[in-house]
Amino acid sequence: MTQNPVKLADEVVIDRDDLQQILDVLESDGYQTIGPVIREGVMVYGELKTVFDLPVGWTDEQGPGSYRLKKSDTPTLFGYVVGAQSWKKYLYPSVSRLWRSEREGNGFSVIEEKDQFPAYAFFGARSCEISAISIQDRVFNNDKYSDYNYNEIRRKSFIVAVNCTKPAGTCFCASMDTGPKAFAGFDIALTELLTNKRHFFIAEAGSDRGASVLSRVTFRPVTKDDKALALGVHQAALRQMVRRLNTSNLAAIFSDHFDHPQWEKVSGRCLTCGNCTMVCPTCFCHTIEDKTALDGLYAERWRKWDSCFTKDFSYIHGGSIRASEKSRYRQWLTHKLVTWVEQFGTLGCVGCGRCITWCPVGIDITEEASVIMQAPDGVSPSI
Amino acid sequence: MKALIKDIMAPAVCVIQKFRKETQDTFTLELSPPEEGFSFSPGQFNMLYMYGIGEVPISISGDPADTGRIIHTIRAYGAVTSRMMTLKKQEMIGVRGPFGTHWPIEDLVGRDILLVAGGIGIAPLRPVLFHILSNRTRYGKVLLLYGERTPGDLIFRNQIESWRGRFDLELEVTVDSAREGWRGNVGVVTTLMPRIVLDPSNTAAMLCGPEIMMHYTIQELTKKGLRDDQIYISMERNMRCGIGLCGHCQLGPTFVCKDGPVFLLSKVRHLFRKREL
Ligand code: SF4
Numbered sequence: 100m101t102q103n104p105v106k107l108a109d110e111v112v113i114d115r116d117d118l119q120q121i122l123d124v125l126e127s128d129g130y131q132t133i134g135p136v137i138r139e140g141v142m143v144y145g146e147l148k149t150v151f152d153l154p155v156g157w158t159d160e161q162g163p164g165s166y167r168l169k170k171s172d173t174p175t176l177f178g179y180v181v182g183a184q185s186w187k188k189y190l191y192p193s194v195s196r197l198w199r200s201e202r203e204g205n206g207f208s209v210i211e212e213k214d215q216f217p218a219y220a221f222f223g224a225r226s227c228e229i230s231a232i233s234i235q236d237r238v239f240n241n242d243k244y245s246d247y248n249y250n251e252i253r254r255k256s257f258i259v260a261v262n263c264t265k266p267a268g269t270c271f272c273a274s275m276d277t278g279p280k281a282f283a284g285f286d287i288a289l290t291e292l293l294t295n296k297r298h299f300f301i302a303e304a305g306s307d308r309g310a311s312v313l314s315r316v317t318f319r320p321v322t323k324d325d326k327a328l329a330l331g332v333h334q335a336a337l338r339q340m341v342r343r344l345n346t347s348n349l350a351a352i353f354s355d356h357f358d359h360p361q362w363e364k365v366s367g368r369c370l371t372c373g374n375c376t377m378v379c380p381t382c383f384c385h386t387i388e389d390k391t392a393l394d395g396l397y398a399e400r401w402r403k404w405d406s407c408f409t410k411d412f413s414y415i416h417g418g419s420i421r422a423s424e425k426s427r428y429r430q431w432l433t434h435k436l437v438t439w440v441e442q443f444g445t446l447g448c449v450g451c452g453r454c455i456t457w458c459p460v461g462i463d464i465t466e467e468a469s470v471i472m473q474a475p476d477g478v479s480p481s482i
Numbered sequence: 483m484k485a486l487i488k489d490i491m492a493p494a495v496c497v498i499q500k501f502r503k504e505t506q507d508t509f510t511l512e513l514s515p516p517e518e519g520f521s522f523s524p525g526q527f528n529m530l531y532m533y534g535i536g537e538v539p540i541s542i543s544g545d546p547a548d549t550g551r552i553i554h555t556i557r558a559y560g561a562v563t564s565r566m567m568t569l570k571k572q573e574m575i576g577v578r579g580p581f582g583t584h585w586p587i588e589d590l591v592g593r594d595i596l597l598v599a600g601g602i603g604i605a606p607l608r609p610v611l612f613h614i615l616s617n618r619t620r621y622g623k624v625l626l627l628y629g630e631r632t633p634g635d636l637i638f639r640n641q642i643e644s645w646r647g648r649f650d651l652e653l654e655v656t657v658d659s660a661r662e663g664w665r666g667n668v669g670v671v672t673t674l675m676p677r678i679v680l681d682p683s684n685t686a687a688m689l690c691g692p693e694i695m696m697h698y699t700i701q702e703l704t705k706k707g708l709r710d711d712q713i714y715i716s717m718e719r720n721m722r723c724g725i726g727l728c729g730h731c732q733l734g735p736t737f738v739c740k741d742g743p744v745f746l747l748s749k750v751r752h753l754f755r756k757r758e759l
Pocket residue numbers: 375378379380381382435447448449450451452453454455464
């Protein structure tokens with residue numbers, strides 16, 4: 100190749116037909132590439148071998164409690180946003196074995212898992228999702244402990260971001276300062292551009308690794324016109340985002356409105372199914388399960404995603420601390436929007452909208468928060 | 483260096499050197515420490531794993547200066563602790579820890595110390611007493627109030643008897659209910675309050691027991707002039723990991739396993755006794 104190497108922060112243009120080369124280079128670098136694919140009518144994250152595995156020409160329609168994929172009339176590769184799954188499925192699997200143990204005489208031995216972690220390339224991560232990953236980076240590296248598995252997978256992973264050009268009805272990343280355009284935490288960021296004549300990507304190198312990958316694919320320099328086109332697309336995405344969350348006084352939800360009547364109201368609708376916690380890319384709670392073989396000679400310990408919506412979650416002898424549904428919804432929302440800040444120095448919500456889309460009854464965190472931030476009817480504001 | 487959870491989630495296998503039944507439902511395990519050794523600060527806990535059954539957080543009740551053994555005093559409440567009660571000498575148990583914050587005994591040198599224990603809450607306070615009694619001249623007046631359900635439920639009976647004989651330790655025991663033959667006080671721990679004399683300017687109090695008991699004790703201490711920044715409490719929540727990762731033990735913004743179990747009351751006043759938090 101005769102082209103100059105790409106350097107950190109450089110932007111280059113890659114034609115639609117050359118995009119496959121990124122996948123090829125990633126593969127030759129030893130990455131297992133994961134990206135959006137369609138399985139049984141829904142968009143999930145799965146193994147991506149070629150650009151044709153992407154949901155080419157598909158778009159999505161999302162609203163509270165509703166998700167629909169549909170064919171669009173444009174051959175875009177990234178014309179949809181996030182689905183129910185997030186990259187957390189790879190960085191922090193929903194179930195994982197921590198160790199095995201064998202009975203030996205009076206005692207037992209503990210055999211730690213010696214996992215081989217694959218190097219993943221996450222192809223098509225949205226800006227809000229990258230923010231979610233950076234939030235989980237803090238969770239799994241708290242002030243005292245680090246999670247080995249998470250950090251091993253994370254350290255090796257490569258991120259190809261895609262800037263959103265068409266937010267869904269449930270997105271509110273702009274309110275959370277997490278998108279729609281990726282601003283950090285990626286190795287490569289792509290903006291998909293489609294005009295009457297051309298279909299191409301502007302690729303930005305976010306790291307040296309990303310620059311190295313880009314250096315090995317066919318590209319051409321980015322022009323002023325390309326940049327102007329991209330800017331227009333980014334601004335349009337921002338304008339299209341209708342949902343908002345006012346983050347200016349969230350602390351009051353906990354400090355002043357802990358007994359707000361809205362908690363009771365929303366709990367009348369909430370099924371405490373925990374869907375919102377499962378789809379949320381930042382939710383990290385898990386349980387530890389010990390299992391034994393029937394003969395008692397073999398035992399295992401597993402870690403599994405858990406949800407604060409279950410009654411068992413807060414159980415201590417004598418009963419659950421959060422026995423009422425209301426208290427469990429309140430725990431979830433206040434954790435995301437208030438107490439998370441004290442714990443990790445960041446909000447626990449990135450505005451991806453998944454909890455709104457995938458809630459079977461369409462409960463909307465932005466609406467609930469805005470009602471609860473207001474003083475209840477007939478009560479003078481305490482703030 | 484931060485400990486890696488990969489190692490921290492795998493328990494060390496420890497041999498039970500002594501099993502002592504304290505009362506009908508309470509027992510003490512003396513374990514030999516793992517090869518790497520073991521040391522802790524009063525108020526910290528371990529996650530104890532009963533092979534194939536499960537794991538529970540249990541405070542350490544031994545002497546922090548004695549690194550030759552790990553001592554736990556356990557009240558059988560649930561499935562795991564009930565099974566632990568059937569353990570025997572020479573059997574083994576999994577140990578992860580020590581975890582959590584501790585009673586700040588080093589910062590309290592020169593102060594009068596009030597310990598208030600409710601039920602099994604005596605267990606995490608006993609290491610404080612061990613420490614103070616071995617360093618007796620470094621502390622002022624020391625007072626222990628211990629409330630139990632019935633005289634038969636009193637833990638560490640012999641030790642309490644011997645402590646009673648000391649002139650440098652004031653000790654009051656009360657039970658919620660008693661049959662004839664009990665000559666001590668009957669009533670909840672707060673009923674002992676009127677008879678104790680505290681120097682509010684120099685006392686630090688450490689409370690461990692049911693929240694409701696700590697709640698009423700705090701009220702009494704407030705009446706006696708103690709401020710919230712002179713009172714330490716030990717909290718209990720559902721715990722699965724012990725290291726601030728599983729989320730189960732959250733009390734508002736705190737992780738009780740990592741930011742607690744011992745808290746300075748003034749730091750958590752807004753969270754304490756908040757219903758269904
Ligand atoms: S709380 Fe809802 S909108 Fe926020 S990050 Fe989680 S799933 Fe997305």
